[in-house]
Amino acid sequence: MDNLELLRAIKDVLVNEYGMKAETISLKLNDSIESLGLDSFGVVQLVYELEIKMGIKIDTNSLRDVKYIKDFLELIKKGSVKV
Amino acid sequence: MFGNVYFARYFEWQGMAREEFFKHMIQDKNYLMQNDLKLITVTAHVDYKNECFLYDDIDIAISVSEVTLTTAKIEFVYKNVMNDKVVAMGYQKIGFADKSGNIVHIPVDIVLGAKDYVKDSEINDFNKILSKLRNI
Numbered sequence: 001m002d003n004l005e006l007l008r009a010i011k012d013v014l015v016n017e018y019g020m021k022a023e024t025i026s027l028k029l030n031d032s033i034e035s036l037g038l039d040s041f042g043v044v045q046l047v048y049e050l051e052i053k054m055g056i057k058i059d060t061n062s063l064r065d066v067k068y069i070k071d072f073l074e075l076i077k078k079g080s081v082k083v
Numbered sequence: 084m085f086g087n088v089y090f091a092r093y094f095e096w097q098g099m100a101r102e103e104f105f106k107h108m109i110q111d112k113n114y115l116m117q118n119d120l121k122l123i124t125v126t127a128h129v130d131y132k133n134e135c136f137l138y139d140d141i142d143i144a145i146s147v148s149e150v151t152l153t154t155a156k157i158e159f160v161y162k163n164v165m166n167d168k169v170v171a172m173g174y175q176k177i178g179f180a181d182k183s184g185n186i187v188h189i190p191v192d193i194v195l196g197a198k199d200y201v202k203d204s205e206i207n208d209f210n211k212i213l214s215k216l217r218n219i
Binding site: 064 | 151188
């Protein structure tokens with residue numbers, strides 16, 4: 001998946017699972033992860049929702065190193081396909 | 084006023100009620116330790132409605148709401164058994180972490196144990212969460 005597809009997937013989850021309004025969500029690569037408007041539990045939940053949506057396993061232990069949206073996308077891309 | 088219950092005591096009672104709730108729900112008091120899990124209190128809140136006093140018997144009813152993959156809300160209603168008055172209402176938002184402090188999803192066993200305490204209005208959302216947890 002390229003960055004655009006990943007950003008779209010994240011936006012889908014924020015709208016469908018968090019009830020956010022699509023028009024209020026702005027996802028830019030250099031924005032901080034805090035710009036998602038989620039607390040730390042919310043970010044981990046987002047990861048789990050993306051795992052389910054994409055059928056992959058993401059290393060949540062590496063979330064501590066994620067500062068920006070672009071870091072988050074790189075983490076997702078490293079996710080392995082679930083067997 | 085002399086003898087009314089100090090405000091902070093209500094948080095202690097929340098803690099006691101929560102521990103009894105988990106003991107009853109999981110049936111295994113060592114579950115958290117055996118699974119290297121830490122229970123995290125994200126938020127704790129109390130609304131004070133009526134005073135209660137020394138030697139009053141207080142009953143605390145628990146329900147569960149707003150269950151997500153990583154957090155849940157435990158709601159408390161404190162009632163004075165002597166006069167049936169609600170003395171306080173409160174809630175906690177809880178989550179879980181592994182032994183390294185990394186946030187993890189709520190264990191399926193705990194969610195299953197909480198099913199009987201979920202508010203009727205939230206049971207559909209709860210079942211969706213349970214289904215997702217089984218797929219993680």
